[in-house]
Amino acid sequence: MIGAALDRIFREASGRIVAALAARFRDLATAEDAFSEACTRALEVWPQQEMPRDPAAWLYQVAVRAALDALRRRRTQERFASWLGAEQESAACEQEVDGVIPDERLRLIFICCHPAVAVDSRAALTLRLVCGLSTREIARAFLVSEAAMAQRLSRAKQKIADAGVPFEVPAPDAWPERMAAVLSTLEVAYAKAHEDAAGSGPHAHYAAEMIVLSRTLAELLPADPDVAALAALVRFAEARRPARLEAEGCMVPLAEQNPAQWIRPLIEEGMRHLERAAAFDPDRARVVQARIHAAWCSRASLAEPPPWDIVLGCYDELLALRDDPVVRLNRAVAVAETRGVEAALRELGTLDDELLRDFAPYHAVRADLLRRAGQAEAAGAAYDRAIGLVGTAAERAWLERQRQRLEAPGIKK
Amino acid sequence: MQYALLIYEDESVYGPGKSGEATQKIAARHLEFSRDLGASRLGGAGLKATSSATTVRTASGKQTLHDGPFAETKEQLGGLYLIEAPDLDAAIAIAKRVPVSKDGSIEVRPLIVHG
Numbered sequence: 001m002i003g004a005a006l007d008r009i010f011r012e013a014s015g016r017i018v019a020a021l022a023a024r025f026r027d028l029a030t031a032e033d034a035f036s037e038a039c040t041r042a043l044e045v046w047p048q049q050e051m052p053r054d055p056a057a058w059l060y061q062v063a064v065r066a067a068l069d070a071l072r073r074r075r076t077q078e079r080f081a082s083w084l085g086a087e088q089e090s091a092a093c094e095q096e097v098d099g100v101i102p103d104e105r106l107r108l109i110f111i112c113c114h115p116a117v118a119v120d121s122r123a124a125l126t127l128r129l130v131c132g133l134s135t136r137e138i139a140r141a142f143l144v145s146e147a148a149m150a151q152r153l154s155r156a157k158q159k160i161a162d163a164g165v166p167f168e169v170p171a172p173d174a175w176p177e178r179m180a181a182v183l184s185t186l187e188v189a190y191a192k193a194h195e196d197a198a199g200s201g202p203h204a205h206y207a208a209e210m211i212v213l214s215r216t217l218a219e220l221l222p223a224d225p226d227v228a229a230l231a232a233l234v235r236f237a238e239a240r241r242p243a244r245l246e247a248e249g250c251m252v253p254l255a256e257q258n259p260a261q262w263i264r265p266l267i268e269e270g271m272r273h274l275e276r277a278a279a280f281d282p283d284r285a286r287v288v289q290a291r292i293h294a295a296w297c298s299r300a301s302l303a304e305p306p307p308w309d310i311v312l313g314c315y316d317e318l319l320a321l322r323d324d325p326v327v328r329l330n331r332a333v334a335v336a337e338t339r340g341v342e343a344a345l346r347e348l349g350t351l352d353d354e355l356l357r358d359f360a361p362y363h364a365v366r367a368d369l370l371r372r373a374g375q376a377e378a379a380g381a382a383y384d385r386a387i388g389l390v391g392t393a394a395e396r397a398w399l400e401r402q403r404q405r406l407e408a409p410g411i412k413k
Numbered sequence: 414m415q416y417a418l419l420i421y422e423d424e425s426v427y428g429p430g431k432s433g434e435a436t437q438k439i440a441a442r443h444l445e446f447s448r449d450l451g452a453s454r455l456g457g458a459g460l461k462a463t464s465s466a467t468t469v470r471t472a473s474g475k476q477t478l479h480d481g482p483f484a485e486t487k488e489q490l491g492g493l494y495l496i497e498a499p500d501l502d503a504a505i506a507i508a509k510r511v512p513v514s515k516d517g518s519i520e521v522r523p524l525i526v527h528g
Binding site: 114115116117118119121155158159162163164165166168170171174 | 430461462464465466467478480481499500501502503504505521523
């Protein structure tokens with residue numbers, strides 16, 4: 001058995017085991033420490049003897065025993081053992097340690113995404129505990145040092161322990177608020193993975209985790225339209241990843257991507273999630289957003305016209321739900337394709353440019369529209385602004401190429 | 414008259430999460446002080462570090478939850494409740510019902526409970 005194979009077993013088992021341990025011992029640190037002790041034991045024992053038939057069950061049993069030992073040690077060390085600790089321990093001991101790992105991942109997701117946990121820690125903590133990503137991987141994804149991420153994670157765990165965040169799935173009346181925090185956390189996590197078209201960066205692995213996590217959530221909550229819509233959205237976006245980059249490493253805009261390169265099974269899976277979401281509520285914002293992606297993913301080849309009419313209709317629906325500058329910006333792109341560049345520029349003029357001042361896509365869209373309207377000088381300035389703000393290499397390469405086209409006279413899209 | 418004595422000091426002297434040796438030392442001094450006060454002490458408690466705080470903020474009739482202690486400077490401490498609640502969610506639910514005349518914040522901070 002080689003190290004990489006063991007790593008995979010540990011990673012795949014970790015979310016479920018840590019969740020089950022956390023639910024049982026009501027403490028994240030105890031759960032994490034016990035799981036890592038079980039992994040250490042496995043590394044010692046497995047290579048010497050036959051692999052257990054169910055490695056996850058083996059890890060869970062060893063981890064439960066490790067947690068119980070740790071709890072006992074702590075209790076004898078403490079001068080004043082509180083009655084609460086004693087009660088916790090006896091409750092945990094009464095349960096049999098069998099190989100069946102209870103699925104407590106939903107509970108763990110709710111704990112990690114509790115509104116009392118700092119917003120920028122929730123996604124990181126979820127990826128660490130539920131997906132089993134290492135602190136180093138998460139640090140790279142969030143572009144911070146490993147030490148800073150370790151501190152952020154440990155602060156969040158300390159907060160959960162000190163403040164008394166309950167280790168329960170919230171009561172139904174708290175569900176809307178709590179679910180909103182969970183979904184926005186996952187969206188933040190996914191947006192990080194998606195903004196990098198090349199997918200060669202630190203986010204590549206992470207995007208795959210989002211496929212798994214959103215599927216898990218959809219299985220756990222089959223009747224939630226937002227959850228199903230998110231699962232659909234992640235699939236549609238990931239399905240297009242192979243077509244997002246051309247040979248020279250430059251980004252390919254959605255309308256120019258070759259649908260033959262898209263991952264069909266992922267699109268089909270996305271369509272099934274969307275169907276379920278739409279059956280519950282076709283007009284919810286996340287469902288409408290998923291419909292936009294579905295319209296694109298339904299394109300069979302470049303010979304088929306892009307679905308701009310459907311896309312525009314969806315953005316109108318979204319705007320009716322909530323006036324949002326980013327939605328208006330995206331809508332302007334669809335307006336340009338259906339009603340012309342001048343109409344799109346008028347739309348853009350109604351946007352608050354103070355609010356979007358540092359938002360690279362705003363300047364990129366503006367530059368494109370100005371270029372197509374023949375306003376080369378203004379377009380050049382907008383490209384420069386976008387290039388200065390954009391964070392990923394593939395997107396920058398594309399903007400630079402567009403900027404150069406500006407200087408070659410006579411070429412107009 | 415009854416008075417509240419509100420203790421302000423640099424919590425970092427008590428170590429991260431107020432777990433340092435200095436906490437035990439000051440606890441012993443508080444215990445002695447409480448004995449000295451006798452009947453004039455109506456109640457009181459130590460608070461866990463600000464890192465354990467959660468704030469329920471009310472602005473224009475909307476309530477939002479934030480990680481961390483009360484941080485505004487244009488509002489002043491106006492009162493306090495000591496409550497018993499099974500967990501943070503229950504405490505937050507009660508905090509949301511605390512009357513504020515217009516905008517304001519209720520900081521929810523766990524007490525240090527001696528076993």
